[in-house]
Amino acid sequence: MTVQMLSTKAEQAILASFEANAAKLPGGAAVAALRRAAIGAFASKGLPSRRVEEFKYTDLKANVKDVLPLATGGGTGDAATSLGAHFGPEFAANAVVFADGRGVAAKAGVTCLADTLGNAPDWVAAALADAELSASSDLLLNTALFSDGAVIDIAAGAEVAEPIVIVATATDNAMTALRHVIRVGAGAKATIVEIERAPEGSGARQSSALTQIAIGDGAEVVHIKVVETHKGSLHLSHWQVNLGANVTYKPFQMTLGEGLARNGLNVLFNGQHSTFDYGAASIVHGTGHADSSLIVDHKVPHCTSRELFKTVLDGQARAVFQGRVIVRPNAQKTDGKQMAQALMLSPDAEFDSKPELEIYADDVVCGHGSTAAEIDPDLVFYCTSRGIPTAVARGLLIESFIGEAIDKVEHEGLREALGGIARDSLTA
Amino acid sequence: MLEIKNLHVKLADEDKVILKGLTLTVPKGEVHAIMGPNGSGKSTLAYVLAGREGYEVTDGDILWNGESIIEMEPDERAAKGVFLAFQYPMEIPGVAGLTFLRTATNAVRKKRELTEMTTPEFMKFVKEKAAKLNIDFEMLKRPVNVGFSGGEKKRSEILQMAMLEPTLCVLDETDSGLDIDALKVVSDGVNALRGPDRAMLVITHYQRLLNHIVPDKVHVLADGRIQKTGGKELALELEKSGYAEFTGKAA
Numbered sequence: 001m002t003v004q005m006l007s008t009k010a011e012q013a014i015l016a017s018f019e020a021n022a023a024k025l026p027g028g029a030a031v032a033a034l035r036r037a038a039i040g041a042f043a044s045k046g047l048p049s050r051r052v053e054e055f056k057y058t059d060l061k062a063n064v065k066d067v068l069p070l071a072t073g074g075g076t077g078d079a080a081t082s083l084g085a086h087f088g089p090e091f092a093a094n095a096v097v098f099a100d101g102r103g104v105a106a107k108a109g110v111t112c113l114a115d116t117l118g119n120a121p122d123w124v125a126a127a128l129a130d131a132e133l134s135a136s137s138d139l140l141l142n143t144a145l146f147s148d149g150a151v152i153d154i155a156a157g158a159e160v161a162e163p164i165v166i167v168a169t170a171t172d173n174a175m176t177a178l179r180h181v182i183r184v185g186a187g188a189k190a191t192i193v194e195i196e197r198a199p200e201g202s203g204a205r206q207s208s209a210l211t212q213i214a215i216g217d218g219a220e221v222v223h224i225k226v227v228e229t230h231k232g233s234l235h236l237s238h239w240q241v242n243l244g245a246n247v248t249y250k251p252f253q254m255t256l257g258e259g260l261a262r263n264g265l266n267v268l269f270n271g272q273h274s275t276f277d278y279g280a281a282s283i284v285h286g287t288g289h290a291d292s293s294l295i296v297d298h299k300v301p302h303c304t305s306r307e308l309f310k311t312v313l314d315g316q317a318r319a320v321f322q323g324r325v326i327v328r329p330n331a332q333k334t335d336g337k338q339m340a341q342a343l344m345l346s347p348d349a350e351f352d353s354k355p356e357l358e359i360y361a362d363d364v365v366c367g368h369g370s371t372a373a374e375i376d377p378d379l380v381f382y383c384t385s386r387g388i389p390t391a392v393a394r395g396l397l398i399e400s401f402i403g404e405a406i407d408k409v410e411h412e413g414l415r416e417a418l419g420g421i422a423r424d425s426l427t428a
Numbered sequence: 429m430l431e432i433k434n435l436h437v438k439l440a441d442e443d444k445v446i447l448k449g450l451t452l453t454v455p456k457g458e459v460h461a462i463m464g465p466n467g468s469g470k471s472t473l474a475y476v477l478a479g480r481e482g483y484e485v486t487d488g489d490i491l492w493n494g495e496s497i498i499e500m501e502p503d504e505r506a507a508k509g510v511f512l513a514f515q516y517p518m519e520i521p522g523v524a525g526l527t528f529l530r531t532a533t534n535a536v537r538k539k540r541e542l543t544e545m546t547t548p549e550f551m552k553f554v555k556e557k558a559a560k561l562n563i564d565f566e567m568l569k570r571p572v573n574v575g576f577s578g579g580e581k582k583r584s585e586i587l588q589m590a591m592l593e594p595t596l597c598v599l600d601e602t603d604s605g606l607d608i609d610a611l612k613v614v615s616d617g618v619n620a621l622r623g624p625d626r627a628m629l630v631i632t633h634y635q636r637l638l639n640h641i642v643p644d645k646v647h648v649l650a651d652g653r654i655q656k657t658g659g660k661e662l663a664l665e666l667e668k669s670g671y672a673e674f675t676g677k678a679a
Contacts, residue, residue: 377481382518385478386528386588387506387536396531400522400571 011046013067015039017175018144021070025147026114034129038143045137054136057320057352058262058291064234068206071174072147075100082167082197084228086420088413091193095165101147101176110164113179114148124151127181127212130240132266138236142210146179149209152192156185156216163191163224163414172203179210186216186244191411193224196235198259200428204232210240217244217271223251224414226421229259229288238264243303245271252409254418255282255290256425258317262291269296269303269331276305279408281418283425284317284349291320298331301361309340310405312398312426313349323368324356331361338368343375343401398426430454430596430627434488437469437476437652446472448652449488456595459628461638463663464649465671470631471515473649474600477629478512479505492596506532507539509595513585513602517573525568525584529554533591557590561617578605579614586617597621597628603637615640635667650674 018039025035047064048055077099083092096112097105103112116124133139150166170176184190192213198205215221227235243249255261267276282290296305311319321340342351355368375397383393402422409415430453437447446469454460464470476483477490479502490498497505520528533553534544545553558565561583573581582602589597599618603611618641622628630641638646638660646662648655648671655674656662 379518379520381478381480381502382514382520383528383532384502385480385506385512386532387503387539387592388532389503389535390501392531392535393503396523396528397520400520404522 008047008061010064010067014141015043017067017070021072021145024072025145027117030125031117031128035144038134038140041134042137042140042144045140048137052136054264054293054295054322056322056354057318058260058289060138063260068173068175068204070145070147071100071170071176073100073102075102075104075169075171077104077167077169082169083165083195084197084199084421086417086424087165088417090413091163091165091417094162095167096150097167097169098148098150098178099169100171100174101178103148103150109152109160110166111151112148113146113151113181116151123183124181127214128179130212132240133210136264138208138264139210139238142177142179142208142238145177145208146210147177149179149181152180152182154184154188154190156187158185158188158190160188160190163193163411165193165195167195167197168207168209169197170205170207172205175206177208180212182211182213184213184215184219184221187218188216189220191222191224191414193414194226196225196227196237198228198230198233198235198257200230202230202233206234208236210238212240214242215244215247215249218246219244220248221250222409222411223249224409224418225251225253225263226418227253227255227261227263229255229257229261229290231258231286233257233259235259235261237262239266241265241267243267243269243271243274243276245273247271247274248277249275250277250279250408252279253292254280254421255284255292256421257284258286258288260289262293264293266295267297269298269300272300272302274303276303277408278305278307279405280309281402281405281422282311282319283402283422284311284313284319285425285428286315286317288317289320290318291322293320293322294324296323296325296336298325298327298334298336301330301332301334303331304335305337307338307340308405308408310343310402311341311351312343312345312402313351314345316346316348316350318350318352320352321370322354322356325358325366327357327359327361327364327366329360332363334361334364334366336364336366340370341401342372343398344372345375345398395426399423402426429456429493430629431491432488433491435476435485435490436487437472438484438486440482440484446652447476450649450653452647452654454627454629456627457624458644459622459630459641461643461646461663462629462631462649463633463635463646463666465675466633468650469652470633470649471600474512474598474631477598478502478510503535504539506592506594507536511589511592511594511597513582513589513597513599515601515604517581517585519574520572521574523572525570525572526554528572529568529588529591532588536592554591557587560620561587561590562613563587579607579610582606582610582614583617586614590617590621595626597626599628599630601632602630603632603634611637611640635663638663648674
């Protein structure tokens with residue numbers, strides 16, 4: 001492995017920011033050592049560039065020019081106003097809000113990581129030190145800089161009826177880093193929703209959110225993320241997912257706007273007969289850039305993975321889908337299917353779709369597909385010939401395209417909220 | 429009244445001329461059939477009436493109730509009462525049939541300065557029309573035409589026609605892909621819409637549809653022009669003699 005010399009101004013600023021803030025960051029000696037090791041590893045790796053396969057189309061080394069001051073609290077936010085128009089009061093009641101990197105509105109069942117770090121439970125401490133996270137420098141950066149996050153521990157057999165909602169907001173010109181650590185016990189059922197807010201009109205911000213979720217045998221988990229971006233915003237999201245046996249895990253990610261967002265998702269099948277059923281919808285405007293890069297690791301036999309990625313692009317917007325599916329030699333009877341589709345509303349939009357199927361087992365069913373197309377003029381004609389005005393017809397067809405992904409969300413209230421957010425973004 | 433005057437149409441992005449001086453009048457209350465061999469311009473005529481892109485009117489005009497429609501967008505024509513039942517109805521994945529019908533019905537009503545239907549009014553209306561066409565209401569909850577059989581698609585077209593209450597109905601090869609039972613259902617649906625205020629143009633290759641939808645006049649279209657006009661008996665003659673006479677003349 002080659003050691004890369006730090007070269008960019010941004011990388012130097014990140015190191016300086018760490019030194020300036022290290023004393024303020026939460027955690028005892030063990031966490032401080034973890035942070036120190038992470039920033040050291042980051043210093044040698046630097047920001048991920050296009051030479052790192054997972055960042056092939058999202059070159060942070062080239063894109064991140066300035067580093068904003070790290071926020072470690074002091075912000076205000078309340079669930080009722082932070083959630084946005086489409087999530088009703090029933091969601092606000094269950095929302096935990098992080099403003100400027102620090103929890104401000106807690107709820108039962110969710111602990112703030114910053115409050116527990118001094119005396120963190122073993123499973124939390126082990127998660128923070130997970131070696132898997134040292135592979136990529138965006139994750140190292142989160143370990144070095146996280147100021148808070150949600151700790152959620154769902155007991156075995158528990159059925160959490162209402163979605164648990166985590167909202168992150170920030171004031172302009174701030175960098176934030178949150179770490180969420182989640183454990184779902186065997187046989188439990190839960191829905192977790194993460195919302196990264198950057199409402200219309202907000203200024204520059206840089207945020208990182210790293211969620212680690214370990215799901216016990218037989219549990220059923222729905223995990224949703226909504227990322228709002230706008231011009232000048234950068235959001236780096238990563239989900240590190242460990243599945244037990246007989247798990248049903250249904251992630252859904254929606255990315256909107258004109259900023260830069262990357263959604264990394266690594267899922268490891270550790271137990272047999274589990275299902276990973278991923279849906280994603282992104283609506284990228286103008287000069288926006290939204291990257292979803294997945295690594296689905298079938299380590300054991302008899303598991304199923306599904307990915308449906310849909311994106312609508314206008315202007316010079318760019319969407320990236322990287323779907324790497326690894327089927328290990330003993331992972332027989334793996335059933336993997338992947339589909340990535342882009343609707344291009346402009347000739348200058350770009351969709352980079354890269355399926356990567358690495359199959360080392362011989363008795364598996366794996367497939368993938370990818371399309372990029374304009375709105376079908378024949379369908380527009382069919383609609384307009386029925387009296388539907390052209391703009392309405394196009395809207396209907398775009399909405400139906402993205403709706404196919406949103407329809408994967410079974411919770412009616414959430415599905416409707418996501419549909420409303422998508423409609424707003426499409427008509428923006 | 430539909431008046432097509434000396435209509436010349438070419439493909440927009442090729443030099444191919446398809447209609448070469450087509451003249452035709454369909455008064456209100458009448459059903460006219462257009463018959464002709466493959467490639468004679470039948471479907472082009474249907475698309476040009478509905479306003480599909482890709483065709484260029486180089487000469488002549490189309491008047492509907494005295495007003496030229498050739499510069500109008502398809503949705504404006506629909507508001508004026510023009511309806512095309514497609515030979516190959518399109519599938520729209522992701523748009524539920526009911527959503528599509530409601531959007532179309534209310535868009536047309538709005539442009540006709542009628543009040544938009546409320547949900548209960550719409551549901552009552554659509555249930556009534558669907559029942560008459562033997563359309564299972566559950567089918568309308570599915571995406572438009574997706575996974576429908578040929579017969580289901582054609583019935584779905586006639587349902588749209590019944591919902592939009594057009595005054596000029598253009599049916600393009602509505603009999604293609606229909607078995608005899610479906611043909612009867614579809615024809616009954618069309619016949620139910622016959623009325624003194626409605627003009628219909630039934631485009632077909634075969635005579636059999638005209639046993640069910642009996643036309644007032646039959647026109648033979650070949651080589652981009654109306655070659656002959658007669659009563660319903662002309663269809664029977666064509667069934668026997670074929671189109672050779674007209675294609676020969678054309679050549």
